Amino acid sequence: MSEQTTRxxxxxxxxxxxxxxxxILRLVFLCVLAGFLLAALNVNPRDLWIDFFGTLAExxxxxxxxxxxxxxxxxxxFLLGAVLVVxxxxxxxxxxxxxxx
Numbered sequence: 432m433s434e435q436t437t438r439x440x441x442x443x444x445x446x447x448x449x450x451x452x453x454x455i456l457r458l459v460f461l462c463v464l465a466g467f468l469l470a471a472l473n474v475n476p477r478d479l480w481i482d483f484f485g486t487l488a489e490x491x492x493x494x495x496x497x498x499x500x501x502x503x504x505x506x507x508x509f510l511l512g513a514v515l516v517v518x519x520x521x522x523x524x525x526x527x528x529x530x531x532x
Contacts, residue, residue, distance in 0.1 A: 441449075469476075472490040479486045 469479075469490075472493055474486055474490050
């Protein structure tokens with residue numbers, strides 16, 4: 432019998448319950464990744480089980496405030512660096528333009 436014939440003879444339950452070592456490693460990796468994400472969002476597993484959608488909404492608001500705070504931080508440092516970099520860039524542009532006749 433060929434491999435294709437063997438695959439066709441497997442029942443739905445056999446296909447569903449067949450787990451390989453790759454599946455287990457993938458599942459462990461995804462669990463760790465999800466755990467890091469939930470820890471970064473400061474989600475308590477008990478709260479997630481008790482009030483799933485409320486916890487998601489609270490985590491989303493924390494994420495949005497984090498992004499807004501990060502954007503503010505980035506803009507502040509951008510402006511701080513621009514105070515130094517832009518005038519130097521203008522001077523170099525003037526020097527290059529004066530050299531090309």
